[in-house]
Amino acid sequence: xxxxxxxxxxxxxxxxxxxxxxxxxxxIAMICREIGGHRDVPLLIIxxxxxxxxxxxxxxxxxxxxxxxNLEGVSVTHRAVRRLNDALVSALRExxxxxxxxxxxxxxxxxxxxxxAMEHRHIREMLSRSMVPVxxxxxxxxxxxxATIISGDQIVAFLGRALRFSRIGLATDVAGVLxxxxxxxxxxxxxxxxxxxxxSLHTDVTGGxxxxxxxLLELARAGTCSEIFHATQIGAFLEGRPHGGxxxxxx
Amino acid sequence: xxxxxxxxxxxxxxxxxxxxxxxxxxxIAMICREIGGHRDVPLLIIxxxxxxxxxxxxxxxxxxxxxxxNLEGVSVTHRAVRRLNDALVSALRExxxxxxxxxxxxxxxxxxxxxxAMEHRHIREMLSRSMVPVxxxxxxxxxxxxATIISGDQIVAFLGRALRFSRIGLATDVAGVLxxxxxxxxxxxxxxxxxxxxxSLHTDVTGGxxxxxxxLLELARAGTCSEIFHATQIGAFLEGRPHGGxxxxxx
Numbered sequence: 450x451x452x453x454x455x456x457x458x459x460x461x462x463x464x465x466x467x468x469x470x471x472x473x474x475x476x477i478a479m480i481c482r483e484i485g486g487h488r489d490v491p492l493l494i495i496x497x498x499x500x501x502x503x504x505x506x507x508x509x510x511x512x513x514x515x516x517x518x519n520l521e522g523v524s525v526t527h528r529a530v531r532r533l534n535d536a537l538v539s540a541l542r543e544x545x546x547x548x549x550x551x552x553x554x555x556x557x558x559x560x561x562x563x564x565x566a567m568e569h570r571h572i573r574e575m576l577s578r579s580m581v582p583v584x585x586x587x588x589x590x591x592x593x594x595x596a597t598i599i600s601g602d603q604i605v606a607f608l609g610r611a612l613r614f615s616r617i618g619l620a621t622d623v624a625g626v627l628x629x630x631x632x633x634x635x636x637x638x639x640x641x642x643x644x645x646x647x648x649s650l651h652t653d654v655t656g657g658x659x660x661x662x663x664x665l666l667e668l669a670r671a672g673t674c675s676e677i678f679h680a681t682q683i684g685a686f687l688e689g690r691p692h693g694g695x696x697x698x699x700x
Numbered sequence: 701x702x703x704x705x706x707x708x709x710x711x712x713x714x715x716x717x718x719x720x721x722x723x724x725x726x727x728i729a730m731i732c733r734e735i736g737g738h739r740d741v742p743l744l745i746i747x748x749x750x751x752x753x754x755x756x757x758x759x760x761x762x763x764x765x766x767x768x769x770n771l772e773g774v775s776v777t778h779r780a781v782r783r784l785n786d787a788l789v790s791a792l793r794e795x796x797x798x799x800x801x802x803x804x805x806x807x808x809x810x811x812x813x814x815x816x817a818m819e820h821r822h823i824r825e826m827l828s829r830s831m832v833p834v835x836x837x838x839x840x841x842x843x844x845x846x847a848t849i850i851s852g853d854q855i856v857a858f859l860g861r862a863l864r865f866s867r868i869g870l871a872t873d874v875a876g877v878l879x880x881x882x883x884x885x886x887x888x889x890x891x892x893x894x895x896x897x898x899x900s901l902h903t904d905v906t907g908g909x910x911x912x913x914x915x916l917l918e919l920a921r922a923g924t925c926s927e928i929f930h931a932t933q934i935g936a937f938l939e940g941r942p943h944g945g946x947x948x949x950x951x
Contacts, residue, residue, distance in 0.1 A: 515829060517830070520798055520829065520830065520831065521798065523800065523831070524793070524798070524799075524800055527800070542775070547771055547772065547775070548775075549774065549775055549778070549805070551805075551806045552803070552806055554800070554802075554822075555802045555803055555806035555807050556806050556807055556819065557819070557822070558819055558821040558822045558825075566819055566821065567819075568807065568808070568809055568817055568818075568819055570809040570817065570841075570843060571805075571808070571809045571840065571841035574809075574841040574842070574843060574846065575841060578766060578771065578846055579768070579771065580771065580774070589822065590821075590822035590825040590826060591825070592821060592825060595825065595829055
């Protein structure tokens with residue numbers, strides 16, 4: 450069996466920016482067709498919440514922690530992103546991909562905004578049996594703050610390390626990490642200090658491209674490279690062809 | 701804050717026996733009104749799958765393990781019981797109970813039909829913040845069989861021990877464990893050998909009353925008592941009043 454790949458779908462790819470809860474059905478259909486055409490590749494998918502969850506997390510101020518006042522924010526935020534996860538899982542299953550949604554709220558425990566525990570043996574078992582687990586950014590319980598928001602990118606970094614993926618791809622709405630108009634082909638901790646982080650710094654409670662790169666550099670330091678490319682290049686990533694994006698390396 | 705209680709709702713209480721996926725809305729409404737009237741009691745709820753999940757588990761022969769042939773059984777079975785979980789969580793939220801569904805498929809890892817790992821710190825955090833986690837019998841991934849069916853009663857036993865509940869109640873469609881027509885008031889490993897296990901031995905891939913009692917006796921041996929009573933007695937259980945059912949003790 451080929452080695453499993455991890456694919457992250459940016460929140461700005463699967464939802465419409467600036468909307469309240471609008472799922473980008475065209476992008477999802479395009480992506481699921483692409484994945485359906487590569488069913489021989491064992492795949493773990495993680496998606497961002499985008500406009501399905503971020504507006505709710507902000508409205509309930511979940512970043513400030515949990516109190517009696519914003520308690521229902523956990524459920525409301527989770528259901529917003531679960532709706533997106535359901536849509537993606539259904540679209541994958543329509544392409545005969547044996548996709549199964551897995552919600553971090555059910556699965557993870559965090560302390561001070563960072564995942565400290567996340568079972569992954571069932572994820573490994575799914576991958577070994579041609580099932581495609583689909584996780585996502587989510588609200589999770591936090592032993593210090595009560596609850597916190599965990600970005601899809603933090604889950605990428607955690608599972609990338611725990612399950613030792615050799616190739617991790619992040620599909621975004623830009624061609625890669627940009628310096629001005631140009632894609633930076635290779636990003637290391639050293640070069641990252643020098644470049645201006647590109648065009649994806651729209652409102653995003655989990656940090657947009659900046660937060661993503663912090664997670665990926667940490668993962669790269671621990672030995673796992675990742676690749677950032679435009680969502681139209683998912684097929685190229687799955688086939689191991691050039692995608693014109695950025696490779697994040699440890700140095 | 702009062703000590704948290706655990707309440708198991710039998711599959712035959714929340715669904716209609718012998719049906720294919722019929723949720724018992726009247727029972728759920730009655731139960732949720734009762735729980736809504738006791739919102740000061742920290743509560744963990746676990747429900748059986750009943751006719752939402754058992755027919756699917758049998759159809760796909762998930763008890764025999766997983767192969768390429770019955771792979772979609774995981775998703776189909778899970779979605780059947782998730783539908784029931786959603787209905788119960790919604791009905792609880794209508795009663796202003798801050799209920800949150802948690803799916804064992806997302807959370808647990810099993811080996812040879814037994815749960816070997818299940819994060820519970822997030823469940824503890826929820827309980828400490830007046831949230832009501834609602835778990836259920838489910839299909840879960842199994843490192844030996846591929847997948848397996850975990851009964852609500854096995855989850856009761858696992859979490860009863862892990863979270864050290866002092867009172868555990870199981871609401872069923874009978875008044876308790878029966879010897880003939882009479883409720884056995886106290887059941888211990890010794891007396892269990894002698895009694896005929898009562899009227900709940902209808903088709904149930906997880907073992908009906910027999911499987912339940914095996915789990916509860918094991919829990920009792922480890923020091924945690926449990927109480928089996930009719931679903932109409934949930935209020936009595938929550939208030940610590942006599943419910944006319946069976947207490948399962950270690951000896």
